[in-house]
Amino acid sequence: MELLSHILAQGEVQITFPQQNEPFTQIVEGQCYQALCKIKAIIEDDRLNDSECFQKIAMQKEKRGVWSYQTERYLHGVYYDYQIPWDGEIVELGDPYARGCGVNGIRSMVVDLNRTNPLQWEHDQRPKKREENIIYELHIKEFSWDESGGFSKENRGKYKAFTEEHTTLFGDGEHSTGLDYLKELGVTHVQLMPVYDYGSVDESNDEEFNWGYDPENYNVPEGSYATDTEDGAVRIREFKEMVQSLHKNGFRVIMDVVYNHMYSLESNLNKAVPWYYFRTKDDGTISNGSACGNDVASERPMCANYIVDSVLYWAEEYHIDGFRFDLMGLLDVDLMNRIRRELDVRYGRGEILVFGEPWAADETAIEGTAVPALKKHIAQLDCEIGMFCDDTRDAIKGHVFEAEIPGFVNGANGLEEKILNSVRAWSTDGRNVKAPSQVITYVSAHDNWTLWDKLEKTISDEEERIRINKMAAAMYMTCQGNLFFLSGEEFARTKDGLENTYNAPIELNRLDWERAYRYTDLRTYYQGLIALRKQLPGLCDKSEGAWKRIFEEWKTEGVVGFFVDNTGKVYESKWKTLCVIYNSTRETVSKELKEGDWEILVDSESSFRWKEGKKVGCAKAAPKSVLVLGQRS
């Protein structure tokens, strides 16, 4: 067993194996509530014996600031810290490279990862890559916390809830929730909001809630989602069980990763090598482009290595299929392209999804010639790195921060050109976007108002709002790019009009499964759109030049129409050509069609028309709706 760490020290570094409940001599700011590490140091014959339970051992200095400790003893489940001399003092810290940790991530844990593998883990396979990506954003606790989900009491809010199959509404045996629900909905990817160990929730208190955008241990799963927070091996095993179950049920798993900032500057990285891993401005103050108090210095070589190693570790050890980079605009282009390359080498070109938010909260003190991965620099990013497209989002539903400013669906004028660009994922010749693979097409995410709450600001009548919601959904689901939506968008999810619920109670944030069946009409409309999307290679095509599939577009005030070359590259569709009309006016809009038989695929009433094969000679889009027609030859 070998432990290695990159530590800059002025003197000898020691590794310590603390006794159970041994307090830190220094209490880490912001973590005072759990200065005592409640650990179960399982002492067996072949490990540290009782008298050795607290041991301090000098580490070996190797080249380039690496310190190591090697032993023949089997230390799985034993907790450890480092002590490093710094400025005349001894600094105590957890291992920045830790693979396991105790409650609240304070103490690191030696872990034999093979022992954390669930049964059949070696046979776990990611579902086959498909041309369409329909990503569903979920938070572990929100998913199963509400009683209506019908999950077992002990697994509610936990990783384990994802291993429960055939759950139903209050256990009624009829209305699917959980995995079956997701299958019926038809999404292809589940994106998990932060699941690495984060700092804002006391893991020993089940009542606490946070989205988790505040990393502590980058390479360890969050403990509050484990059924046992005190045994560091449990969170690892249960995380793997979750991934295994999602894979088995046909879903690829994307992790939301926050390498741009940490919970606090009292992080193990900053203690190990002060001010190396974080940006500072020329005047010595801390760079704060994340609005979270610190920015990780991704452009520095060891920091870049650290991030790349971390991403590869999750892909390898936990079988993660994709990564969504929070505030990617704070990371640098070289790093992102390197991550892309390293994943491609191991798993095949584009096999693992990589995308992120191409913005930052504020200016960041990025160093030297490093280029931040902002929207304006998309041309420098690999074709297989995607960006959330705020232009499409705001063109469809309206301003993301200004409640009263509407979008195309709810009455804004002059957005027709933007909508046409959205359809082509902003990737026509002469634009920076190389291909639809670089675009995440969406209208809702965990940030800002839910789609329903945003629409509520401009449309007071509920029936009208449902109609407009359907229209918004049908619009982005007939645009090119990778599709993405916040869980519950399909059943009018509300957070009572609150924009930012990162630390609001779970009662507000949880998925309300009863609501899913109160808004069956809307939810069914989403199901039909998703099922149809999978038959539309012309819109799912993510290659360069895919924009040319959109042709003969036209626009009048409040109306956008276009045809789609729907012939397949990967698979064939029944319909070789599509005609799509977005009508946001209060009048019916007609369009003469070229000769041949046209069938209604989607109209204002139903997104399952494509099952009926009803023929039409003229396209008639009802007021405030989307019409999709298909032609077989």
Ligand code: CA
């Ligand atoms: Ca934690």
